[in-house]
Amino acid sequence: MNSSLLLGVAIAIAIGCASILLPYFSDRNQGLNEGCSLLPHRHFWLYSKRVLTPGGIMPAAVEINGGHIVSIVHQNKTPKQTKGAHVIDYGNAVIMPGLVDVHVHLNEPGRVEWEGFVTGTKAAAAGGFTTLIDMPLNSAPTTTSKEAFDMKVDAAKGRLFVDVGFWGGLVPENALNNTAIDELLQAGALGLKSFMCPSGINDFGQTNASHIKEALRILAKYQRPLLVHAEIPQPLEDEKTEIDISERRMYSTYLRTRPPSWEEEAIKILIAVSKDTHFDGSKDRAHIHIVHLSDSSVSLDLIKEAKESGARISVETCPHYLAFSAEEISDGDTRFKCAPPIRDVLNRERLWKALKDGHIDMLSSDHSPSSPELKLLEAGDFLRAWGGISSLQFGLPVTWSYGQQHGLQLDQLSELWSQRPAKLAGQHKKGTIVTGNDADIVVWDPENEIQIGENYTIYHKHPITPYAGKHLFGSVITTFVRGNMVYENGSHASTACGVPILAV
Ligand SMILES: NC(=O)NC(NC(N)=O)C(=O)[O-]
Ligand SMILES: [Zn+2]
Ligand SMILES: [Zn+2]
Known part of the structure; x- marks a missing residue:
C-alpha cells in the first residue's frame, strides 16, 4: 500500500x-x-x-x-x-405548530391560589400550547409599572414549562404618564392591555378614550398592540336595586345585566379612536386588538366595516362562546360565568360563521380561574361569583370538535390558534412550521375521543371547569418547545425550561 x-x-x-x-x-x-x-x-x-x-x-x-x-x-x-x-x-398523527394563547391569566405573583406559572404552563404543554401571553391583572401587583413587570419576570424564571410573554397593564394611573408607559414597554411588555369596564381587581381600573388615545401614541412608536376588554356599562332597562337570591341564581338574570350594547358601545369608541392613529406624522399606526368578543351581532358588524375601511383592528373570540349557549346553562352553575357573557345559540352560530369567513382573526382561551370559593358554587349566585372560565388545557379538542361540526378545516384552526396569535404578539419565529422557526410543535390525534375528567388528568391548579364530563375529539400526544420534548402522553419534562419572552 x-x-x-x-x-x-x-x-x-x-x-x-x-x-x-x-x-x-x-x-x-x-x-x-x-x-x-x-x-x-x-x-x-x-x-x-x-x-x-x-x-x-x-x-x-x-x-x-x-x-x-x-x-x-x-x-x-x-x-x-x-x-x-x-x-x-x-x-x-398530526404534526402542527404549537398553539399560541395570547390571553391567559396566570395570576402570579400574588394570587397563586388561583393559578400559577407551574400549573398553568404544565396544563398548556398537555394541551399543545407552546407559548402563552400572560395578562397583567389578577396578579398582585398588577403589571402596570416597570417594577411590577420585573417582579413578574423574576417570579416566572425557572418555573415555565412553555414559553411565556407578558402584556403590560394600561390603567388610569399610568395612561397619561408617557415615561411610565415607555419604561413598561422597554422592560419587555409585548403590548398593553386595558379594561373599559370594572375589571374585578381593585388596582386595575378602567380606562376611557383619552387614556387609550394617549397610550396608542406610544404603542405606535414601538409597533406593539393595545388589547382591550371592550365592554362599557350602559344603563339597563328596568334595573332593580334589590335582586333576591333565587333570581341571582338564574343565568338569564346575569345575561340581562351585560347586554350586547355594552360591547357595541366600547367597540364604537375603539373604532373611532383607531381612525386617528397616524401619530407625529409617522406612517406606522397603532394596532387595537379586541379581546374575547361575544356579541356576534352589531359589534361584529362594526368590526367588519372598520376593517374594510382600513382600520388597524383585530379581534379574538374564545372556546366557551363557541362551545356553549345561554340556553344550556343551568341556574346556579357559576362555572359558566364570564364577561362578556355566553349568549344565545343564534349568537354562537354567527360567531362560527364569522370565524370561518375570516372576520374573527384568532382564538384565545381567556383562561381566568379563581380559587373555588370565589365561584360561589354552593350559593350559585351569578351576580356575585367570580367571572372567569378555566379552560386552558382544553382549547384544542374543544375548538376542533365543535369546529368540525361547523366545517372548520385543520389548516384554518391552526391559523386561528398559532399563526395569527404569534403575529399579534410579535413572535415571528413562532406559529408556523417553516425552516428557521423555533421548533414549537404539537403532535396530536384528532380522531381520538376523550372525556374531560375521565382518565384525563387536568393540570390546572383547580379542576373546576364547565367542560367537565364533555366528550371531545383530539388528544395531544407530544409537545415540543424549541426542540425540547416538554410533554408526552401524561409525562412532563423534569425541569421547567420555558423562557420568559421579552420584547426587544
Ligand atoms: N379579571 C379577569 O380575569 N377578568 C376576566 N374575566 C372574564 N372574562 O370573565 C377577563 O378577561 O375579563
Ligand atoms: Zn376581559
Ligand atoms: Zn381575560
Whole structure:
C-alpha cells in the first residue's frame, strides 16, 4: 500500500468516526440540558403522514436541530437518510405548530391560589400550547409599572414549562404618564392591555378614550398592540336595586345585566379612536386588538366595516362562546360565568360563521380561574361569583370538535390558534412550521375521543371547569418547545425550561 493510499484510508476512517460521533457532539454543542426534554437529543427528525405546513397538510419529515426547524422534507416514508440523527415516526398523527394563547391569566405573583406559572404552563404543554401571553391583572401587583413587570419576570424564571410573554397593564394611573408607559414597554411588555369596564381587581381600573388615545401614541412608536376588554356599562332597562337570591341564581338574570350594547358601545369608541392613529406624522399606526368578543351581532358588524375601511383592528373570540349557549346553562352553575357573557345559540352560530369567513382573526382561551370559593358554587349566585372560565388545557379538542361540526378545516384552526396569535404578539419565529422557526410543535390525534375528567388528568391548579364530563375529539400526544420534548402522553419534562419572552 503506498503512502497516499494509506492517507486516503486514514481520512476515510476519520470521516466515518466523525459522522458516527457527530450527532453526539452536535447534541452536546447545542447545549443539551437533560431535564428540559423527555428526549435525549437536540438533533432529530419527526415524521408523520399529516404535517401541517403553510403549503398544506402532507406526509413529511421535519428536521429539528438546536431548538430550530432546520429542514422539511416532503416524503411518503419514514426518513432513513438522517445523518445519524434520531427519528420519531408518528404515523398518522398530526404534526402542527404549537398553539399560541395570547390571553391567559396566570395570576402570579400574588394570587397563586388561583393559578400559577407551574400549573398553568404544565396544563398548556398537555394541551399543545407552546407559548402563552400572560395578562397583567389578577396578579398582585398588577403589571402596570416597570417594577411590577420585573417582579413578574423574576417570579416566572425557572418555573415555565412553555414559553411565556407578558402584556403590560394600561390603567388610569399610568395612561397619561408617557415615561411610565415607555419604561413598561422597554422592560419587555409585548403590548398593553386595558379594561373599559370594572375589571374585578381593585388596582386595575378602567380606562376611557383619552387614556387609550394617549397610550396608542406610544404603542405606535414601538409597533406593539393595545388589547382591550371592550365592554362599557350602559344603563339597563328596568334595573332593580334589590335582586333576591333565587333570581341571582338564574343565568338569564346575569345575561340581562351585560347586554350586547355594552360591547357595541366600547367597540364604537375603539373604532373611532383607531381612525386617528397616524401619530407625529409617522406612517406606522397603532394596532387595537379586541379581546374575547361575544356579541356576534352589531359589534361584529362594526368590526367588519372598520376593517374594510382600513382600520388597524383585530379581534379574538374564545372556546366557551363557541362551545356553549345561554340556553344550556343551568341556574346556579357559576362555572359558566364570564364577561362578556355566553349568549344565545343564534349568537354562537354567527360567531362560527364569522370565524370561518375570516372576520374573527384568532382564538384565545381567556383562561381566568379563581380559587373555588370565589365561584360561589354552593350559593350559585351569578351576580356575585367570580367571572372567569378555566379552560386552558382544553382549547384544542374543544375548538376542533365543535369546529368540525361547523366545517372548520385543520389548516384554518391552526391559523386561528398559532399563526395569527404569534403575529399579534410579535413572535415571528413562532406559529408556523417553516425552516428557521423555533421548533414549537404539537403532535396530536384528532380522531381520538376523550372525556374531560375521565382518565384525563387536568393540570390546572383547580379542576373546576364547565367542560367537565364533555366528550371531545383530539388528544395531544407530544409537545415540543424549541426542540425540547416538554410533554408526552401524561409525562412532563423534569425541569421547567420555558423562557420568559421579552420584547426587544
Ligand atoms: N379579571 C379577569 O380575569 N377578568 C376576566 N374575566 C372574564 N372574562 O370573565 C377577563 O378577561 O375579563
Ligand atoms: Zn376581559
Ligand atoms: Zn381575560
